[in-house]
Amino acid sequence: MSGKWRMLTLIGAPYLWLLLFFLAPFVIVLKIALSDTAISIPPYTPQFDLSGGWPAISDFFSNLDFENFKWLIDDSLYINSYISSLTIAFFSTLLALLVGFPFAYAMARAPDNWRPLLLMLVILPFWTSFLIRVYSWIGILKTEGLLNQLLMWLGIIDQPLIIMNTNTAVYIGIVYSYLPFMILPIYSTLEKMDESLLEAAIDLGCNRISAFWLVTVPLALPGIIAGCFLVFIPAVGEFVIPDLLGGTQTLMIGKTLWKEFFSNRDWPVASAVAIVLLLLLVVPILIFQRLLERQQEAEAR
Amino acid sequence: MVATSDKTPAKGTIGSGNRKPGESTSQAWLKEDSVPIVEFRDVTKRFGDFTAVDNVSLKVYPGEFFALLGPSGCGKSTLLRMLAGFETPTSGTILLDGKDIASTPPNLRPVNMMFQSYALFPHLTVAQNIAFGLKRAGMQKGAVEERTREMLRLVKMEQFSGRKPHQMSGGQRQRVALARSLARNPKLLLLDEPLGALDAKLRESTQFELVNIQEKLGTTFIIVTHDQEEAMTVATRIGVMNHGVLAQVDTPADIYENPKSRFVADFIGDVNLIAAKVGGARKVDGEDCIHFTVDGYKQDFVARSAEPLAKGTEAYLAIRPEKITISKSKDTQAANQIEGTVDDIAYVGNLSTYHVRLANGSVIKAQEANRRRISNRQITWEDKVWLSWTAGGGLLLAN
Numbered sequence: 229m230s231g232k233w234r235m236l237t238l239i240g241a242p243y244l245w246l247l248l249f250f251l252a253p254f255v256i257v258l259k260i261a262l263s264d265t266a267i268s269i270p271p272y273t274p275q276f277d278l279s280g281g282w283p284a285i286s287d288f289f290s291n292l293d294f295e296n297f298k299w300l301i302d303d304s305l306y307i308n309s310y311i312s313s314l315t316i317a318f319f320s321t322l323l324a325l326l327v328g329f330p331f332a333y334a335m336a337r338a339p340d341n342w343r344p345l346l347l348m349l350v351i352l353p354f355w356t357s358f359l360i361r362v363y364s365w366i367g368i369l370k371t372e373g374l375l376n377q378l379l380m381w382l383g384i385i386d387q388p389l390i391i392m393n394t395n396t397a398v399y400i401g402i403v404y405s406y407l408p409f410m411i412l413p414i415y416s417t418l419e420k421m422d423e424s425l426l427e428a429a430i431d432l433g434c435n436r437i438s439a440f441w442l443v444t445v446p447l448a449l450p451g452i453i454a455g456c457f458l459v460f461i462p463a464v465g466e467f468v469i470p471d472l473l474g475g476t477q478t479l480m481i482g483k484t485l486w487k488e489f490f491s492n493r494d495w496p497v498a499s500a501v502a503i504v505l506l507l508l509l510v511v512p513i514l515i516f517q518r519l520l521e522r523q524q525e526a527e528a529r
Numbered sequence: 530m531v532a533t534s535d536k537t538p539a540k541g542t543i544g545s546g547n548r549k550p551g552e553s554t555s556q557a558w559l560k561e562d563s564v565p566i567v568e569f570r571d572v573t574k575r576f577g578d579f580t581a582v583d584n585v586s587l588k589v590y591p592g593e594f595f596a597l598l599g600p601s602g603c604g605k606s607t608l609l610r611m612l613a614g615f616e617t618p619t620s621g622t623i624l625l626d627g628k629d630i631a632s633t634p635p636n637l638r639p640v641n642m643m644f645q646s647y648a649l650f651p652h653l654t655v656a657q658n659i660a661f662g663l664k665r666a667g668m669q670k671g672a673v674e675e676r677t678r679e680m681l682r683l684v685k686m687e688q689f690s691g692r693k694p695h696q697m698s699g700g701q702r703q704r705v706a707l708a709r710s711l712a713r714n715p716k717l718l719l720l721d722e723p724l725g726a727l728d729a730k731l732r733e734s735t736q737f738e739l740v741n742i743q744e745k746l747g748t749t750f751i752i753v754t755h756d757q758e759e760a761m762t763v764a765t766r767i768g769v770m771n772h773g774v775l776a777q778v779d780t781p782a783d784i785y786e787n788p789k790s791r792f793v794a795d796f797i798g799d800v801n802l803i804a805a806k807v808g809g810a811r812k813v814d815g816e817d818c819i820h821f822t823v824d825g826y827k828q829d830f831v832a833r834s835a836e837p838l839a840k841g842t843e844a845y846l847a848i849r850p851e852k853i854t855i856s857k858s859k860d861t862q863a864a865n866q867i868e869g870t871v872d873d874i875a876y877v878g879n880l881s882t883y884h885v886r887l888a889n890g891s892v893i894k895a896q897e898a899n900r901r902r903i904s905n906r907q908i909t910w911e912d913k914v915w916l917s918w919t920a921g922g923g924l925l926l927a928n
Contacts, residue, residue: 427615428648430636432713433665442661446652 254506261499262292272495296500305484306501310508312479316395316470317463320402321410324459325452327403328410332451333444335411336418347415350408362401362472369397369473393475401469402459409458417451418444450519457516461509481505557590558766564627566591566717566749567612572621574607574773581607583773584621594743594750596760599770600796605753608770609719612751613642626716636665641715645722647706649694655705656681656690662713680708683742700731707739711746720752724759736762757797761785769793785849789835791926794847801850801893805830805925807842813864813920821846821925823867825889830865832923848923850896853916855883857907863917869893871912876903883908885916 259276266273274291277284300306335346353361368374369391376388391397421444429439445452467482474480481501489498557563565588574582582604589595597605610616611623614635622629630638641662649658659680663673681687684704694702703723710718723739724732740763743750754760760767761781768778769792777784777793788794791802805821811831812818819834821844832846860866869885872892876899883895895916899906908914 422646422648424644424646424648425650427613427635428642428644428650429661430615430634431613431640431642432662432709433636435634435636438665443650449652 257499257502259292260495261296261503262294263496264291264293264295265494265496270495271493296496297504299497300500300504305479306481306504309479309481309484310504313464313466313481314508316398316402316480317460317466320399320406320463321456321460323399323403324407324410325456328407328455329414329448329452331407332411332414332418332448335415336421343419350411350415353408358405359468362405362469365397365401365404365473366392369400392473393478395474395478397473398470398478398480401473402463402466405469406459406463409462410455413454413458414448414451417448421447453516453519457512461512464509465505557593558588563590565589565624566593566626567751568624568627569608570622570624572608572611572618572623574604574611574616575619580773582611582618585773585775587768587775587778589749589751591749592747593765594740594752594763596764596767597751597753597770598757598760598767598796599755599776601755603770604773605755605770606721609642609721609751609753612717613640613719614638639716640719641710641713641717642719642721643706643710643723645725647694647702647726649702649706649709651694653693654690655686655692655694655697658694658705659709659712662709666713676712680712683711683745684708699726700735703727703735707742711742711748715748717749717751720750722754723752724754724756732756732759733762739763761797769796771796787835787924788847788926791845791847791928794924794926799850799894799896801846801848801853802926803846803848803891803893805844805846807838807840807844807925809840810837816921818920819925823887823889825887826867828866830867830923831920832865832925833921834925836927838925838927842927844925844927846923847926848893848918850882850894852922853893853895853918855885855895855897855908855914855916857912857914859915860917864920865923866915866917867893868913868915871908871910871914874908874910881906883914885914 260272263272263274265271274288276288280287331350335343335350338346366373370376371388371390371392373392375391376385379385380388391400425443425447426439429443430436434442465482466480467486470478470480470483471486474483485498485501485505488494488501492498567587567589569585569587572582572585573580585604585608597608599605607616611618612625614630614633617631622631624630625638625640650661653661656677659677660673663676668676677690678687681690684707686701686704686708689697689701689705692701694705697705703726707723710720720739724735727735736759739750743763750763752760752763761784764781766778766780767784769776769784771792777789779787784793784797788797794800795802803823805823808820808822808829810817811820813831816833818831819838820829820831822828823830823846830846832848834844838844854860854863859868867887869887871883872886873884875882875884879899881897881899881903883897885893885895887893893916
């Protein structure tokens with residue numbers, strides 16, 4: 229095999245993967261989103277049928293329309309779900325940053341021989357199923373749960389707090405579940421940071437606090453951005469956490485999509501919801517990649 | 530803005546690798562009434578069981594370019610970092626301008642440091658890096674810009690002001706780091722192995738530039754280095770450190786010509802150390818010398834000594850290879866001569882070093898400039914040769 233072919237194979241393999249497992253499913257979902265619901269298997273019409281020849285294909289295309297997307301705008305449920313999802317994801321990301329940064333900072337400043345252990349502890353939760361970890365929060369947060377028992381035993385409260393089945397529980401669940409994704413990229417930028425930079429800042433007149441804001445934070449920025457995207461993007465589409473910990477009033481687009489798909493068996497609307505969600509996320513992903521590229525360019529020199 | 534020294538700095542006085550004594554610092558260390566800018570008093574620093582700096586006392590005078598020289602791990606960097614405020618002494622006091630600086634945090638000391646890694650802020654441009662310390666000092670925007678331009682001019686980096694550190698070469702980064710550390714016009718500039726990351730040629734030219742800048746500004750510089758040539762080139766005085774102790778503080782010439790211990794003699798440059806048995810005092814050409822014997826030879830030798838040595842004492846003759854003349858015939862004029870066999874010849878282009886085996890088995894290195902082409906060389910392997918040197922060429926060091 230010549231070098232040119234080997235290179236093409238190497239470059240082609242990931243593209244082939246993306247084509248098969250990302251683009252093809254996307255086209256199928258898009259097609260369903262443009263269809264109408266029907267009582268059949270699968271539950272939508274028209275269906276693509278090559279055996280009918282050219283007239284059948286042209287008939288197929290003429291039956292596709294954007295009615296489902298219009299429906300998403302007409303019914304306020306969807307817009308509210310999107311807004312609520314984005315809001316919850318935004319504040320969860322902010323909370324995860326506020327909790328995660330000190331974690332990452334402490335890890336990066338820890339003695340060298342401690343770091344592998346600390347890193348292990350951050351990754352350790354992944355060894356248990358995500359579902360089980362979210363379930364176990366029910367045991368902690370419910371009215372007669374561990375948290376309320378502890379707080380009442382300590383005498384801090386005398387009435388149990390209602391946390392379970394509220395947005396608060398959803399925030400706790402999301403921040404807890406996605407915290408490692410915030411900690412790890414920030415840690416990796418902070419760990420690379422040359423400590424003499426802080427000494428230089430102090431030497432040039434900074435106190436500890438201004439050195440932190442003027443040197444540490446700007447240098448950790450690529451990690452902060454990466455962490456925020458890694459938390460924000462999955463949080464927007466999160467379904468399990470609002471379903472298990474949230475109440476009936478907790479609107480999240482993942483939950484709405486699930487209901488549309490399984491309870492209403494309205495595959496076309498569910499697909500339209502998914503397509504819009506994807507577009508909402510593609511924009512931040514593209515920004516993220518752009519930033520990542522710029523950082524890599526800077527590091528490559 | 531720049532505090533220039535009132536003494537006129539001498540230009541081009543360092544061509545020989547040494548400054549003309551007295552021109553930039555007036556040899557303040559020789560005068561009784563000189564007021565030091567920095568004084569270490571019995572300073573000790575321990576890290577756990579390890580003593581990095583062991584009871585060091587040292588005075589550095591205004592306008593000096595002082596070099597702390599020593600092998601890695603000798604405590605020279607710790608000494609510097611205590612001055613900057615990044616380490617606190619375990620015991621002892623450090624005075625800056627006569628005031629104890631123990632309670633002054635590093636950001637409030639009128640001292641700046643140039644870091645070994647340069648520690649330039651990677652997210653800021655060259656100009657922003659230089660302006661960083663000025664803004665912290667609360668300087669007005671216009672003044673900051675003015676001073677930044679001035680510093681860029683000083684290190685000849687005006688056209689790079691918009692570059693980020695990663696867009697520059699090591700030598701350029703080094704200049705920016707120097708400009709940044711000088712921007713706040715410190716009373717004292719500390720340089721931690723500032724040229725360590727540069728290649729040999731660039732290092733040499735930068736050394737001279739560093740000296741020129743120092744003389745122009747008149748700021749006191751303290752440099753830490755493990756490179757003895759660098760210390761000899763830039764410094765007015767050198768403090769040689771070993772195992773946390775200041776072994777000797779002297780001018781470059783005195784460090785080289787009059788080392789006070791075997792460590793200093795051996796660490797600075799190349800030296801032959803020959804075991805000697807002290808005979809007694811003798812005057813040679815009006816100079817006080819000591820005569821001694823060398824195992825395996827009947828004749829007497831004569832050399833200077835840093836201190837009086839009693840008859841019969843075991844000592845070492847320290848003599849630099851370039852101070853020994855090698856020839857095939859005996860030179861009856863020379864104060865010292867010894868016969869040996871050429872064991873090895875190391876040819877490095879401009880110089881040849883002859884390794885001559887003595888009758889007692891020890892080897893002496895003698896260095897000759899290759900004024901003639903190598904094919905015309907008179908001396909070759911296994912030749913019987915005579916080594917000779919003057920009475921003042923060697924120095925006896927007590928054990």
